Structures are given as C-alpha cells and as structure tokens.
Amino acid sequence: MDFSDTKEEAxxxxxxxxxxxxxxxxxxxxxxxxxxxxxTNTGEYDALxxxxxxQKTKAENGWACLMWxxxxxxxxxxxxxxxxxxxxxxxxxxxxxxxxxxxxxxxxTMMAYASEGQKQEYLPKLASGEHVWCQMFSEPHGGSDLAxxxxxxxxxxxxxxxxxxxxxxxxxxxxxxxxxxxxTDPTVAKHxxxxxxxxxxxxxxxxxxxxxxxNGNSEFNEVYFDNLRVPDENRLGEVGEGWRVSITTxxxxxxxIGGGISTGFPEIYELVQSVQINGKPAVEDANVKSxxxxxxxxxxxLKNNASRMITAVSRGEMPGPENxxxxxxxxxxMQDIAKFALDLQGQGGALVDPEVAEGSAxxxxxxxxxxxxxxxxxxxxxxRNIIGERVLGLPEDMRADxxxxxxxxxTGS
Amino acid sequence: MNFDFSDDQKLLADQVKRFLDExxxxxxxxxxxxxxxxxxxxxxxGLAAMGLTGTAIPEQYGGTGxxxxxxxxxxxxxxxxxxxxPFGSTVYLVAxxxxxxxxxxxxxxxxxxxxxxxxxxxxxxxxTMQQVAPDQISTAFSDGVLNGSKLVVSDGNxxxxxxxxxxxxxxLAEGGNLKATPVDSVDLTRDTxxxxxxxxASELLTNDPWSALNALYxxxxxxxxxxxxxxxQSALDMAVGYAQERFAFGRAIGSFQAIKHMLAxxxxxxKLAENNCYYAAWALANDAPELPLAAATxxxxxxxxxxxxxxxxxxxxxxxxxxxxxxxxxxxxRSNYLALELGxxxxxxxxxxxxxxxxxSA
Numbered sequence: 001m002d003f004s005d006t007k008e009e010a011x012x013x014x015x016x017x018x019x020x021x022x023x024x025x026x027x028x029x030x031x032x033x034x035x036x037x038x039x040t041n042t043g044e045y046d047a048l049x050x051x052x053x054x055q056k057t058k059a060e061n062g063w064a065c066l067m068w069x070x071x072x073x074x075x076x077x078x079x080x081x082x083x084x085x086x087x088x089x090x091x092x093x094x095x096x097x098x099x100x101x102x103x104x105x106x107x108x109t110m111m112a113y114a115s116e117g118q119k120q121e122y123l124p125k126l127a128s129g130e131h132v133w134c135q136m137f138s139e140p141h142g143g144s145d146l147a148x149x150x151x152x153x154x155x156x157x158x159x160x161x162x163x164x165x166x167x168x169x170x171x172x173x174x175x176x177x178x179x180x181x182x183x184t185d186p187t188v189a190k191h192x193x194x195x196x197x198x199x200x201x202x203x204x205x206x207x208x209x210x211x212x213x214x215n216g217n218s219e220f221n222e223v224y225f226d227n228l229r230v231p232d233e234n235r236l237g238e239v240g241e242g243w244r245v246s247i248t249t250x251x252x253x254x255x256x257i258g259g260g261i262s263t264g265f266p267e268i269y270e271l272v273q274s275v276q277i278n279g280k281p282a283v284e285d286a287n288v289k290s291x292x293x294x295x296x297x298x299x300x301x302l303k304n305n306a307s308r309m310i311t312a313v314s315r316g317e318m319p320g321p322e323n324x325x326x327x328x329x330x331x332x333x334m335q336d337i338a339k340f341a342l343d344l345q346g347q348g349g350a351l352v353d354p355e356v357a358e359g360s361a362x363x364x365x366x367x368x369x370x371x372x373x374x375x376x377x378x379x380x381x382x383x384r385n386i387i388g389e390r391v392l393g394l395p396e397d398m399r400a401d402x403x404x405x406x407x408x409x410x411t412g413s
Numbered sequence: 414m415n416f417d418f419s420d421d422q423k424l425l426a427d428q429v430k431r432f433l434d435e436x437x438x439x440x441x442x443x444x445x446x447x448x449x450x451x452x453x454x455x456x457x458x459g460l461a462a463m464g465l466t467g468t469a470i471p472e473q474y475g476g477t478g479x480x481x482x483x484x485x486x487x488x489x490x491x492x493x494x495x496x497x498x499p500f501g502s503t504v505y506l507v508a509x510x511x512x513x514x515x516x517x518x519x520x521x522x523x524x525x526x527x528x529x530x531x532x533x534x535x536x537x538x539x540x541t542m543q544q545v546a547p548d549q550i551s552t553a554f555s556d557g558v559l560n561g562s563k564l565v566v567s568d569g570n571x572x573x574x575x576x577x578x579x580x581x582x583x584x585l586a587e588g589g590n591l592k593a594t595p596v597d598s599v600d601l602t603r604d605t606x607x608x609x610x611x612x613x614a615s616e617l618l619t620n621d622p623w624s625a626l627n628a629l630y631x632x633x634x635x636x637x638x639x640x641x642x643x644x645x646q647s648a649l650d651m652a653v654g655y656a657q658e659r660f661a662f663g664r665a666i667g668s669f670q671a672i673k674h675m676l677a678x679x680x681x682x683x684k685l686a687e688n689n690c691y692y693a694a695w696a697l698a699n700d701a702p703e704l705p706l707a708a709a710t711x712x713x714x715x716x717x718x719x720x721x722x723x724x725x726x727x728x729x730x731x732x733x734x735x736x737x738x739x740x741x742x743x744x745x746x747r748s749n750y751l752a753l754e755l756g757x758x759x760x761x762x763x764x765x766x767x768x769x770x771x772x773x774s775a
Contacts, residue, residue, distance in 0.1 A: 001482065001695045002415045080414070269773050283766065286759070293762035296769065297714040301685030304692045307416040314414070325681045381670070387680055388673035392653050395668040 003307075005084075012081055016063075016088045023057050024092045025050060032091040034360060039217075040094050048174060051095045055129025065103055065127040072111070072119055073127030079313040101170055102126050102133030106179050109249045110198065113236035122177065122198075134175040134201070135249065136166040136223055141411070143168075144382050147190045147243060148401075148409070151225065153182035153197070160184075160197065160235070162205075162228040168376070172208045172221040175201045179249065181242050186407040193406055194242030197234050205229065215368035251318075261330045264337035264366060265299040268292070271358060275344050282344055291340060298329050321390040328383045331373035338367035416691065418482060425479070426486035432459060433494040439740045442602050445497035446743070451595075451604040452571045457498040460491075461530020466504055470512070475525030481698040485639045485690070492640025493647045495747050497602045499533045499568030501640065501754070505633040507534025510576045510583065514618040514625060519585060523574060535572035537563040537608055538626070544760055547623065552579045552610060554617075559584055559610040567754055569593050569606025576618065577610070583622045584615040600750035602743060630755050631705050634712040635693040641715035641751050642690050645683045648722040648744040652676060652729040672729060679722045686711070686718035709765035716752045716761070723748040 005013060028050060031043035042050050058064040059073060066082045068074025077085070086093060096103075107126055110119060125131040142149035151164025162182055172178065178201050185193035199206075205228035210218040237245040272282040272292065282288045305326065309319050341363035342349030354360040374380050388394045401409045418426075437456045445451045460466060468484040470476025484504070491500050508527050511520055526532030540563055541549045552561025559577060563569070570593050575586045590613040593606040619625045653676060656667030666672050693711035696704040723744035727734035734741040752758055 001417065001691075001698070003695070005414075083414075266773060269769065273771070286763065289766040290759060290762045292769075293709075293713050293765040294717070296765060296773070297689060297710055297717065298685060300692070300710050301688045301714060304416070304688035305684070307414060308688060308691065310414055311416045322684065325684055329681060329685065381674070384674040384677035385670070387677035388667070392676055392680060394653065394656060394673050394676065395665045397668055397670060397673075398664060 009080065009084060013084050013088060016085055019061060019063060020088055020090075020092070023061065024089075025054055025095075028095075029091065032094050035091075035094045039365070040097055042095075047095075048098060051098045052129045054092060054095045055099060059124075059128035064129070065107070068107070068111075068123065068127060073124035079316075080310070083310050083313070098132055098171060098174070099126075099129060101135050102131070102175075102177075105135050105249045106133040106177075106198070109179055109196070109236060109245060112248050113196070113245055114198070115233070118233075131176040132171060132174055134169050134172045134178040136169050136172070136178050136180045137246065137249075138168045139165060140167055144379055146246070147194065149181060149183060149194070151180070151182045152186075153184050153195060153230070155184075155232075156229075158232050160230045160232065162197075162199075162225045162230060164225050166223040166225075167211070167220075169208075169221045169223050170219060172201065172223050173210060177201055178223075179236065181246055183406065184239055184242075187405050188240075189403055190401060190406045190409065191243045192240055194246070195239050196236040196242040196245040197230050198236060199228065199230050199234060203228060203230075214371065215365075217369075261302060261326050262334070263295070263299040263302065263330045264334045265295050267359065267362060267366075268295065268337045268341055271341055271344065271363070275358070277344070288344075295333055295337065298333050302326055302329060321386050324378070324383045324386045324391075327373070327377065328380055328387075331370065331380065334366060334373055335370035338363050338370055342367060416695075418486060418691075418694075422483055422486055425483055426490060429460075429463070429465065429487050429490040430493075432463060433490055433496065437494040437496050439495065439743060442495045442497055442743060445602040445604075450571070451497060451602060452499070452568075453497045456496055457500075457533070458530055460496075460498065460500065461528075464528070466500070466508075466530055467524075467528030468504070470508060470524050470528050474520055475528035477528075481635075482694055484636060485694040485697070488636045488639035489643040489690075492643030492747075492751075495602060495644065495647075495743055497604075499535065499571055499604065501633070501637055502536055502568040502572065503527055503532070503534035505636040506536040506629060507574060507576050509629055509632055510536075510618055510625075511585075513629070514583065515585070519616065519618075523585075526573075532573045533568065533571050534574045534576065535566050535568045535606070536576050537566045537569065538578045539563060539565050544757060547580075550578060550580055552577065554579045554582060554584055554615060557614060558612040559586060559615045560612060561610050563608040563610075565596065565598070566593075566606045566608050568604045569608050570595050571604050575608070577615065578622055578626060581622065582620040583618040583625050585618055586610065586613050586615040590614050598750060600746040602747065603750055631708040632697060634708040634755055634761070635690070635697045635704075637751060637755055638686070638690050638693060638708075638711035638715035641719040641748070642683070642686050644744055644747055644751070645679075645686060645715070645719040645722040648719070648726040648741075648748070649676070649679050649683055651740065651744070652679065652722070652726040655730055666729075675725050675729065679718075679725055682714075682718040682721045686714040689714045706765065706768035706770075709761050709768055712755070712761045713758065713765055716748075716758050719744075719748040720752060 028042055031041045035041040040047050062075050065074040066077035066085050070076050103126060107123060126133055137146060139149045153160045153162045177198055179198045181194055181196050183193050184195040205226050207224040209222045211220045211222060212218055272288055275282050277285050351357050352361050352364045357364055389396055436459050441453055444453050464477045465487050467476030468479050468487055469481050472478045511523055523532055538545060543549055559579060573588045577584045577586050592609040596605050596607050598605040656672050657665055659666050689711045693707040696707035727741045727745055730739060730741050733739050
C-alpha cells in the first residue's frame with residue numbers, strides 16, 4: 001500500500017497545478033466555494049457562460065476530456081492522470097456540471113457506435129464546451145423500468161419519424177444535441193424492440209418544457225417529440241439493439257457521477273462546532289458524537305472506496321456494480337444530515353432565508369433537494385437490486401412481463 | 414496510488430484461509446461451545462506452527478517479522494472462522510505491549526514463546542460493570558506484587574502471561590500466582606475469566622497506564638476490526654447462501670426484495686467497513702499520525718457491520734436461525750462479544766469524533 005505519487009505522477013501533477021494556477025478563473029473562488037447541492041454558484045457572473053469559458057480554456061491547452069484520444073479533442077491520458085487532474089481541478093470542477101452528461105455518458109456512446117466522420121465532427125466540440133449534450137432515457141412510463149419506454153420511432157425512407165415524450169432530462173434547455181432511446185418494434189419483448197439515436201436538439205418537432213420540482217427549482221425538463229425527423233445515419237447501433245447501446249451509456253454513468261460524491265459530512269461537522277447545546281458546542285454532546293461517528297464511517301468508507309476504485313482503474317480494470325453503494329449511502333446520509341442540521345437550529349431551522357439561516361441556508365436547500373438524490377440515476381431500490389443480483393448473485397425478481405411482446409404487457413391504464 | 418494488499422500478502426491470507434477452512438470449521442468451533450474449555454488447542458498450535466503468532470514480531474525475538482499488513486489479513490481470517498483461540502489477546506495486545514513498553518530482557522523472555530505458540534496472553538483491564546475509567550480501577554501495585562481483581566478477562570483461563578492495568582501502571586504478571594475462574598459470556602466460544610491477584614509477583618511495563626492503554630487500543634482496534642470484518646463477511650456469505658437455496662412460495666427467498674434488499678444493506682455496511690479497515694491497515698503499518706482516527710473509524714464501522722450482518726443472518730434464516738443447531742448464533746454471539754472487547758461502540762464513537770481534525774474533508 002502506498003498513497004504517494006510515482007515520479008511520473010508527481011511530474012504530471014506539477015504540470016496540472018501550473019496550468020490551473022495560471023489559467024483557472026480564480027475570481028470565482030469565493031462563489032464556487034459556496035456552491036451547494038445541485039447549484040453552481042458563480043455570483044454575479046453567468047454560470048453557463050463561465051462554464052463554457054473554462055471548458056474552452058482547458059480544451060485549447062489540451063486539458064479537456066483527458067482520457068479521450070487527441071483526435072477527438074482529448075489528451076490520450078491514462079486513467080491515473082485523469083484522477084490527478086480531477087484532484088487538482090478542485091472547486092473549478094464545479095463549473096463542469098453542464099458537460100458531465102455529454103462528456104461522461106453521450107461521448108462514450110458516440111465513441112462506441114458513431115461513424116468515424118461523426119466522431120470527428122461532434123466530439124471535439126463536445127470536449128471544448130462549444131456544444132452541450134443531453135441524454136433522453138426516462139419517460140413517464142419508463143423510469144426504474146427503463147425498458148418499458150414508449151417513445152416511437154418509425155422508419156420512413158432514409159429517415160425515422162419520432163413521436164413521444166421524455167422526462168427528467170437535465171440540461172435539455174441549453175443542449176445542442178442529445179442521445180435518445182426509442183421503441184422501434186412494439187411486437188417483440190420489451191428489451192428487444194429498442195433503438196438508439198443521436199439528435200439535433202434545435203430540430204423542428206422538439207419542445208422542451210422545464211419541470212417545476214418539489215423544491216421549487218427547475219434543473220430538469222420534459223422533452224416532447226412531434227413528428228421529429230431523424231436521418232438513419234444518426235442511428236447508434238443496429239435497429240433493435242438499443243438496450244445494449246444504453247448499457248454502454250449507463251456503465252459510464254457510474255464513472256461520471258459516482259466519483260467524488262457529496263455526503264454533507266464536512267458541512268455538518270462545521271455546524272456542530274459552532275452551534276451550541278446547553279451552552280457548549282454541539283460536538284461535545286454524546287448523542288451528536290454518535291451520529292457524527294456513524295456519518296464519518298460512511299463518508300470515509302466512500303472516500304476509501306474511491307481510492308480502491310482508482311487503484312483498480314490504474315490496473316486497467318472497469319469499475320463494477322459494487323460501486324452502486326456510493327449513491328445509496330450518500331443520498332440517505334445527506335437527507336439525514338439535513339434533517340439533523342435543522343434540528344440543531346431549533347424552530348429557526350425552518351427558515352430558508354440565506355441571509356438568516358446558517359451557511360446561506362445550505363442545510364435547508366439540502367433538505368429540500370435530497371429526496372431527488374435517492375431517485376435520480378437509479379433509485380435506492382434499484383441500486384439494492386443491482387447489489388443483490390449483480391454483486392451477491394441472488395436470483396432476479398419475479399417479472400410479469402418476461403418474454404411477453406411489449407404491446408401485450410399489462411399497463412394498468 | 415496503490416491502495417491494495419500485495420500479491421504476497423494475499424497469498425499468505427489464502428494459506429491461512431485454507432488452514433482454517435480445514436481445521437477450524439464451525440464444527441470445530443462448536444467443541445468450544447459445547448466442551449469444558451472454551452479453547453481449541455489444535456487450532457492455536459496450527460496457527461503458531463505456521464508462524465502466524467509472530468507475524469509482526471521481529472526476527473530477533475523469534476517472529477517472522479512479516480509486518481502489520483500481513484497481520485491484518487491473518488486477523489481477518491481468524492475472525493471469519495470464529496477461531497476459538499486467544500489470538501487477539503496474545504498477538505494484538507500482549508505482544509504489542511511488550512514490543513512497545515517492555516525492556517529488552519522482557520522481550521527476550523516472552524516474545525519467542527509467543528512466536529512459537531508456547532505462551533498465550535491475556536489483557537486484564539475491566540473491574541466493574543461500567544465503561545473503563547481511572548476511578549473504576551482499584552488494582553494496585555506495591556513491593557513487587559499486584560493486588561486486586563478483574564471482572565472479565567478474555568482468554569484469562571488459558572493465558573500464561575498477563576498484562577494488567579493497575580492504578581499507576583501497566584504490569585506484566587505470570588500465570589500461576591493468581592486465581593483465574595472461568596465465567597460464561599454472551600460468546601460461549603471464547604474463553605473468559607474472572608481473575609484475582611493476591612500478592613502476585615509482577616514487573617512494571619509503564620507507569621503511564623492511560624496513555625499506554627490508548628496507544629495499545631488504537632493499534633489493537635485495527636486488528637480486531639479486521640476480525641470483525643472477517644466475521645461480517647462470513648455471516649453475509651451464510652445468509653446469501655441460504656437465500657439462494659431456501660424456497661418459499663415457489664421461489665428462492667433471495668428473489669424477494671424484502672430479503673434481497675436486507676442482504677444489499679448488509680453488503681453495503683460490510684464494504685464500508687472493509688474500505689475503512691484497509692485505510693487503517695495502512696495507518697497501522699506506517700505508524701501514521703492518522704492512526705487514532707483511522708483506527709476508530711475502522712473499529713466503529715467494523716463493529717456496526719458485524720453486528721448488522723450477524724443479526725440479519727438470523728433473520729434471513731427465519732426460525733431455523735434461532736436453533737442451536739444452525740450456526741447463525743455463533744456469529745451473533747461473536748459479533749456482540751467483539752463489540753465490547755477493547756471498549757464499547759459508544760466509547761469508540763467518542764474516540765473517533767475526538768480524533769477528527771478541526772476541518773474534516775471526508
């Protein structure tokens with residue numbers, strides 16, 4: 001066991017630091033540090049504009065999408081170099097939220113299934129932040145049961161005509177392109193009739209409608225397709241192979257989103273040192289210590305899990321389904337921490353005014369946002385199924401739709 | 414970064430596993446459960462013959478000097494097999510106390526015996542039905558002898574050598590000049606004694622007993638955490654195996670989400686503990702300044718994981734899990750015994766928080 005850099009790694013780290021010192025938007029530091037859960041705080045500056053600017057600076061100097069081949073706008077870096085980059089990019093990575101889905105999920109899918117010409121056309125602009133991409137999988141009738149999706153694609157000459165609706169699409173409102181999974185054959189079993197495309201989000205026949213969420217914000221959208229026409233060359237993978245293609249995307253989701261996951265521990269630990277119980281800092285209270293210890297075990301367990309994952313990746317192994325523990329643990333923990341942080345502030349904890357509530361009301365924001373963390377990108381229950389079936393080898397759930405043609409599956413409506 | 418055990422270390426763990434698979438099945442553990450002595454000498458002798466009691470003892474004192482990373486993996490296997498032997502008391506506590514506080518003469522006298530298995534140790538601390546604190550300790554040393562009594566001493570009947578907490582120091586006492594009485598604990602597969610010291614000849618190890626106790630507990634906590642981790646993994650494996658085989662309502666019960674999700678939560682607790690144990694192993698092997706925090710984190714997480722996995726292993730087995738014949742109670746007993754050895758969970762939670770730096774990033 002050894003946590004230190006090799007000579008080559010140390011040299012690479014020094015190179016990264018020099019670039020960041022010279023080029024990062026240091027004027028945003030104070031705001032970025034205050035970024036909360038799902039919000040990139042850029043103060044008086046426009047968040048999307050600043051994100052694109054930093055991405056462009058990185059790309060121009062060869063520091064965007066490090067692991068991609070250079071011909072697609074990357075650096076051809078090793079996995080461990082990529083890890084070093086993320087460690088050093090630090091708070092500036094909070095500007096990258098806009099690009100995570102495009103670069104982390106759409107791009108690997110394009111690399112695996114698009115033509116060489118398409119890769120050269122689209123990937124460099126995705127790396128440089130010129131184009132934003134989104135991913136359109138979930139539907140009102142296909143969430144946890146993703147393969148139950150209903151958006152239809154029908155062949156018409158060299159084109160496909162698409163009708164239907166997607167939901168929970170992050171960033172669709174400022175996306176230039178997106179990948180879209182559709183049903184092309186409803187007469188076969190549900191996983192077999194799916195086909196994947198990438199589409200121009202500025203096309204006619206697409207309407208993006210923001211969703212007003214339970215916490216009052218709008219990070220997600222509904223996307224409606226009304227006779228959207230997509231050329232056949234935009235198909236990713238064979239007709240009917242969409243499920244297999246989507247696995248590529250979702251496997252990369254684990255890499256893209258599962259990495260440095262927030263748990264709320266540093267925030268609650270700061271709070272218990274300042275807020276008091278009976279005239280003493282809350283951290284001295286035995287009940288508080290017990291909760292803190294439990295949360296620290298979890299956050300430190302996830303951090304050490306990441307170190308083990310990095311070790312595995314540096315040996316050329318892929319992160320496996322066991323990493324599903326990350327979001328399962330962090331989502332629940334964040335919700336518990338938010339509730340406890342409000343509790344420590346008494347009835348005043350109910351206030352959401354950032355001028356009044358501790359830390360710009362970050363715990364109140366966390367309380368109201370955290371239910372979504374336990375749903376997005378795989379619910380707690382789906383994650384437990386993945387651990388149970390793919391890690392522990394338990395038999396799969398009983399399914400009423402197995403082997404039945406999609407259009408004969410009971411829908412309850 | 415290389416956050417993993419080496420191939421050689423894993424090979425050693427595999428050898429220990431194979432020895433214990435063959436020689437320390439739960440049928441053997443049951444000899445301690447049902448028999449007079451809560452100790453199986455053949456398992457102890459076998460571990461000693463492989464040089465494992467001297468894993469972290471330098472060669473000059475008869476050990477193999479392999480190191481603490483290796484010892485962590487040995488501990489994991491000892492825990493996984495519920496070995497009814499005084500491995501922790503002897504190796505993680507008494508040998509460590511000698512290595513840290515003993516004179517060279519004391520080391521020469523005792524460490525070779527520990528390394529070859531002829532000396533077994535016990536660590537005598539607790540005197541009352543309360544968490545350990547200075548005002549709870551009455552055992553006193555004067556004129557070369559100890560007087561006092563200890564309420565609960567793991568491996569106190571089989572031990573040849575005792576490290577004893579007294580009011581003003583940690584002392585080394587030989588067996589023979591003291592009275593050890595077997596007592597039953599929640600874990601009937603572990604030897605446990607009440608001990609009386611009556612003018613027992615003793616030698617000083619250190620006259621700063623509380624900081625010594627803390628330092629020794631930090632080190633031992635890592636190793637016991639690996640035992641707890643091993644136990645958690647075995648209990649989880651047993652539960653998963655049963656959920657795959659046992660049918661109800663025409664299906665394997667592991668296909669029901671109520672069972673599947675319980676098993677997923679057990680796995681998650683085990684995995685968090687494993688990750689924290691690995692980090693603590695690094696801190697122990699490198700005597701890192703992070704050791705107190707890393708040890709407490711490993712200890713708290715491994716205690717939680719073993720208690721959860723052993724508890725819900727019973728639940729997965731249903732009524733059969735509550736029979737004497739099924740092994741579920743062996744894990745349940747051991748998890749609750751280990752949770753108290755070295756101090757209770759709430760004490761370790763406090764140690765963890767007290768060890769956090771003012772700004773904690775994890």
